[in-house]
Amino acid sequence: MQVRLILACALGAALAPGLQPPSSAGDYQWDLPKGFPKQRVPAGNRMSEAKVELGRRLFYDKRLSVNGTQSCAACHKQELAFTDGRAVAMGATGETHSRSAMSLVNVAYGAVLTWSNPNLQTLEKQALIPMFSEHPVELGLSGKEEAVLSCLRSDPVYRALFPKSFPEAKDSFTIANVAKALAAFERSIISARSPYDRYYYGGDGNAISDSAKRGEILFFNDLVGGCFRCHGGFNFSDATEYEGSGHRPAEFHNTGLYNVRGPSSYPSPNVGISEHSGKPADMGKFKAPSLRNVALTAPYMHDGSIATLEEVLDHYAAGGRTIASGPYAGRGFDNPHKDRRMTGITFTAQNRADLIAFLRSLTDTELIHDTRFSDPW
Numbered sequence: 001m002q003v004r005l006i007l008a009c010a011l012g013a014a015l016a017p018g019l020q021p022p023s024s025a026g027d028y029q030w031d032l033p034k035g036f037p038k039q040r041v042p043a044g045n046r047m048s049e050a051k052v053e054l055g056r057r058l059f060y061d062k063r064l065s066v067n068g069t070q071s072c073a074a075c076h077k078q079e080l081a082f083t084d085g086r087a088v089a090m091g092a093t094g095e096t097h098s099r100s101a102m103s104l105v106n107v108a109y110g111a112v113l114t115w116s117n118p119n120l121q122t123l124e125k126q127a128l129i130p131m132f133s134e135h136p137v138e139l140g141l142s143g144k145e146e147a148v149l150s151c152l153r154s155d156p157v158y159r160a161l162f163p164k165s166f167p168e169a170k171d172s173f174t175i176a177n178v179a180k181a182l183a184a185f186e187r188s189i190i191s192a193r194s195p196y197d198r199y200y201y202g203g204d205g206n207a208i209s210d211s212a213k214r215g216e217i218l219f220f221n222d223l224v225g226g227c228f229r230c231h232g233g234f235n236f237s238d239a240t241e242y243e244g245s246g247h248r249p250a251e252f253h254n255t256g257l258y259n260v261r262g263p264s265s266y267p268s269p270n271v272g273i274s275e276h277s278g279k280p281a282d283m284g285k286f287k288a289p290s291l292r293n294v295a296l297t298a299p300y301m302h303d304g305s306i307a308t309l310e311e312v313l314d315h316y317a318a319g320g321r322t323i324a325s326g327p328y329a330g331r332g333f334d335n336p337h338k339d340r341r342m343t344g345i346t347f348t349a350q351n352r353a354d355l356i357a358f359l360r361s362l363t364d365t366e367l368i369h370d371t372r373f374s375d376p377w
Contacts, residue, residue, distance in 0.1 A: 028052060028184075033192035034201040035234050037242040039108040045124060045180045047187065051165040053376075055185025057158070058178060060375040063151055064131065065092040066140030072130065072182065073375065075101040075138075079368050081293035082189065087304025091138040098136075098269050100304040103297050105367065106290055108187035111241040111250040115286045115302040116273050118250060123183035128175070149173050189373055191292050196361040208361040215358025218351055225316060225345040227355075236291035236362065252285035253339045256320025256332030257301055265335050267328055270303055283337045293367065295360045309356055319344030 028047030032038065041047060058064060059072045070092040076082040082104035089097040099115050112118055113126045120126055130138035132145075141148055152158045153173050162172040165181055196216075198207035208216075219227045230238050230253055239250040252273050258266045266272060266284040274282035286302045300306040306315060315321045319342050320332025332338070347355075367373070 028188075033190070033197070035197075036190070036192055037234075037244065039187060040241060040243045040245075041108075041187065042122060042124065045183060047184055048165060050161060051181050051184040052188045053185075054158070054161040054165045055181035055183070055188075056373070057161065057376055058182055059185050060377055064139060064141065064148065064178075066137075066144065067092055070139060072139075075130070076104050078370075078373055078375075079296075081105050081191070081296040081364075081368065083297045085298070087299050089138075091136055092140050093137050095136045097138070099302050100299070102289060103293065104186050104189055105191040105293055105364075106235050107189065109235050109240050109242055110237075111239045112287055116252065116270075116275060118252070118273055118276060123186050124176075124179045127179040127182040127186075131175075131178075145175055148178075149175070152178070189367075191364040191367045193366040194292065194362050194364040196358075197364075199361070209357055211354045211357035212361040213358075214350075215354035215356070215361075218355050219358055224347075224351070226341060227316075229341060230288040231291045237288050239287050250287065252282070253288055254284035254286075254335060254337045254342075255315070256284075256335045256338040256342050257305070257315070258284065258323070258328055259320070259330035259332045259335040260328050261330065265330070265337065281337055284335065285337070291359060292362050293364055295363045296368070309359055310352070313347065313352055313355060316342070317345045317347050 028049060028051075030038070030047075059076075062068050062071045064071060074092075075084045075089045077084055084101045087100060089099070089101040091097065102113075102115065107113065107123065111121065113120050113123065120129075132139075132142045134142050152162070158173075162177065163169075166172040166177050169177065192201075195207045196212070198204045199213075218224045220232075222229075230251070232238060233240050239252075241247070241250075254266075254272065260267055264271050264274075264283055269275070271283055272285040274280065274285070294300075295309065298308060300309070300312050306312050306321075315332075318333060320335060320338060322331045322333070323329050333342075333344070
């Protein structure tokens with residue numbers, strides 16, 4: 001594996017195009033869209049144009065995997081709103097993971113950053129997990145830190161960008177700085193140019209269809225499910241944080257997706273935040289992800305077990321999913337730890353069509369073609 005990493009490094013360096021790096025490591029210009037508050041950025045990792053560009057390069061660099069086959073972008077594809085289209089993610093060695101890859105769009109506003117770890121709250125810490133985790137293996141770099149840094153130092157592009165990104169450091173080539181640069185790039189991925197944004201924030205009454213407008217009314221109506229209670233605010237998620245928002249604990253929810261027999265009502269290892277809290281009442285509780293670009297991020301739920309938006313509505317309409325047979329058989333409606341708001345919803349065919357139209361209006365097609373977030377290699 002070490003030989004593969006060195007070979008991947010050599011090939012990548014030989015093919016790397018020239019780059020005129022940003023000339024200044026000065027403050028980053030956010031240009032935040034209307035309705036979006038300022039992000040909460042750690043004091044030890046201030047944003048700069050150079051650092052964001054460095055992070056973008058690292059994000060798409062396949063040399064940052066044990067065998068040169070994957071980069072961060074393998075599980076976070078721009079055309080899929082930075083998800084991967086798989087039910088569960090797959091690492092560089094072919095090992096599958098237990099959960100699906102979450103979207104990185106507007107990730108800087110996340111109060112928590114994974115489906116079910118309430119303790120992981122900074123992008124800098126999160127970036128280390130795919131690089132060095134062993135259970136499961138993702139990029140497979142555990143124990144290869146020095147080889148990774150040697151690879152980066154050998155590249156003229158990185159020799160220009162690292163010092164510009166971290167001008168205060170004697171040696172800017174560190175794993176911590178790799179994580180900081182990746183976090184800076186991820187913070188720059190902001191989605192706010194959907195038809196709904198043009199309608200709601202821009203005042204363009206023709207930006208969305210009449211069906212989507214009816215769907216908006218349903219979405220924000222407590223009498224028809226109260227979708228906005230878990231998927232509200234500018235980012236359509238209740239696990240949202242920003243400068244000045246305070247530090248209230250993020251919420252997690254059991255939606256009755258499973259109710260299997262045995263000591264836990266959710267199939268292992270996806271038992272929700274109870275894995276960390278040890279509390280039976282936390283069984284099956286997961287983060288409510290942002291619904292921005294949700295039409296691009298199928299399949300759905302923490303384990304990708306629901307294929308379409310239509311089937312997602314079926315799940316909520318029933319107040320929990322029923323699985324008739326097999327190892328996961330059970331009636332989710334009866335899950336003892338289910339969120340009290342999951343009582344079921346009566347949808348007409350028109351209601352369903354309107355809600356789907358509204359959800360599709362949250363798709364930001366400019367995001368998926370924006371060259372600021374694309375592969376620079």
